Structure formats: structure tokens, C-alpha cells
Amino acid sequence: MSAAYPLEERAVWPAVPAMPPLPQGFALGRMSALDLEAVAGIEARAYSHPWTRGNFENSVKAGHLGLTLRDPAGTLVAYAVLMPVVDEMHLLNITVDPPRQRQGLGRLMLSIVLATSHAHRIHTMLLEVRPSNTGAIALYQAAGFAEIGRRKGYYPALGRTREDALVLRRSWPDDVAGEGKDGKEGGEGRA
Numbered sequence: 001m002s003a004a005y006p007l008e009e010r011a012v013w014p015a016v017p018a019m020p021p022l023p024q025g026f027a028l029g030r031m032s033a034l035d036l037e038a039v040a041g042i043e044a045r046a047y048s049h050p051w052t053r054g055n056f057e058n059s060v061k062a063g064h065l066g067l068t069l070r071d072p073a074g075t076l077v078a079y080a081v082l083m084p085v086v087d088e089m090h091l092l093n094i095t096v097d098p099p100r101q102r103q104g105l106g107r108l109m110l111s112i113v114l115a116t117s118h119a120h121r122i123h124t125m126l127l128e129v130r131p132s133n134t135g136a137i138a139l140y141q142a143a144g145f146a147e148i149g150r151r152k153g154y155y156p157a158l159g160r161t162r163e164d165a166l167v168l169r170r171s172w173p174d175d176v177a178g179e180g181k182d183g184k185e186g187g188e189g190r191a
């Protein structure tokens with residue numbers, strides 16, 4: 001399906017993340033208590049094992065970086081939650097409301113998330129994903145993430161079973177020339 005919101009980064013993900021232009025009328029915000037109802041509603045629609053409203057509340061209170069994306073009507077359509085851990089950014093959640101999926105918003109949100117990490121001077125991102133979540137994996141791979149490990153039985157699955165998590169990572173230089181003064185490109189696997 002062709003994206004409804006074609007963006008510059010669609011063809012090539014930049015070697016160093018840069019904040020993408022938002023489609024006209026869209027607004028990026030910081031997740032607050034006022035967003036929790038809408039966020040939890042999308043979450044319940046999007047996952048078989050969703051985070052609860054309380055999980056998001058705790059996350060916001062813990063100081064995790066929650067980002068929201070609203071369409072021109074002011075409707076919340078996507079969000080992400082990031083947790084900085086020293087020099088790594090953990091992407092805890094990235095979700096597009098199911099009726100708005102496959103329109104380019106996931107790609108947009110992931111670009112925003114990477115650029116936000118870069119703006120915080122954190123140049124390695126880690127995330128976990130279910131091996132069965134082939135759509136998300138395709139998106140992450142296109143964005144330059146690579147598998148660095150697997151956590152056995154990490155996720156609850158249907159019928160009281162468990163599903164592994166793939167651990168994916170992307171690192172990038174801290175400037176365009178790749179000549180950052182801390183020389184962290186690549187990083188060492190320790191997730």
C-alpha cells in the first residue's frame with residue numbers, strides 16, 4: 001500500500017537521525033496524564049497483551065519520555081515511550097492506532113523517536129519485538145536495526161504460553177561525518 005504521508009526518509013533512512021517534517025496539521029507532543037485515556041484505548045485495540053492505563057501512568061511518573069502524535073483533527077493517532085539508560089535509549093513502546101496503520105505513520109513515529117534520542121545525545125537504541133510481529137520487524141530492519149539477541153519466553157502469549165523476544169539494536173554516529181568526539185559508533189552488545 002502506498003503511504004498516505006510520504007516523507008523524505010521513506011526512501012533512505014538517514015545515517016544520522018534527523019527530525020522529519022510532520023505532515024501538515026500534525027502535532028508532536030509529550031505524553032501527559034491528559035493523554036492516558038486515549039493512549040490506553042489505542043493500546044487495547046493494537047495488542048493482544050496491552051499495557052494498562054496504569055502501566056502508562058507509571059511510565060510517565062517514572063520520567064520515561066512519552067511522545068504523542070496527533071492528526072489535524074487533534075486525534076491521537078500514534079505514540080511511543082522511550083527510556084534512557086545511561087548511553088542507550090530503550091524503545092519501550094511504539095504504536096499506531098490500528099485504523100491508521102499502513103499509512104506511513106509508524107515510519108514517521110520511528111523517525112521521530114530516533115531523532116529524539118539523537119537530540120538527547122544518545123546514539124544507541126534497543127528494543128524488543130515478538131518474532132511473530134513481522135510487520136514491525138520489517139519496519140525496524142528498514143530503519144537499520146539488527147538482531148543482537150533473543151530473550152526466551154519474554155512475552156505472554158495466547159493460551160498461557162510464552163513467546164520469545166528478539167532484541168534489536170541500532171547505533172549511529174553522533175554527527176554526520178561520523179567523527180563524534182566520544183567515538184561510540186557501533187557500541188558493544190550488552191542487552
Ligand SMILES: CC(C)(COP(=O)(O)OP(=O)(O)OC[C@H]1O[C@@H](n2cnc3c(N)ncnc32)[C@H](O)[C@@H]1OP(=O)(O)O)[C@@H](O)C(=O)NCCC(=O)NCCS
Pocket residue numbers: 001003046047094095096097100101102103104105106107108128129130133134135136138139142
Ligand atoms: C508496527 C507499527 C508501529 C507500524 O506502524 P504503521 O503505521 O502500520 O507502519 P507504516 O505504514 O509506517 O509502514 C512502514 C513499513 O513497515 C512495514 N510494515 C508495517 N506494518 C506491516 C504489516 N502489517 N505487514 C508487513 N509489513 C508491515 C512495511 O515494510 C511498511 O512499509 P510499506 O508500507 O512501504 O510496505 C504498527 O503496525 C503498530 O502499531 N502495530 C501494533 C503495535 C506494535 O506491534 N508495535 C511494535 C511493538 S515492538
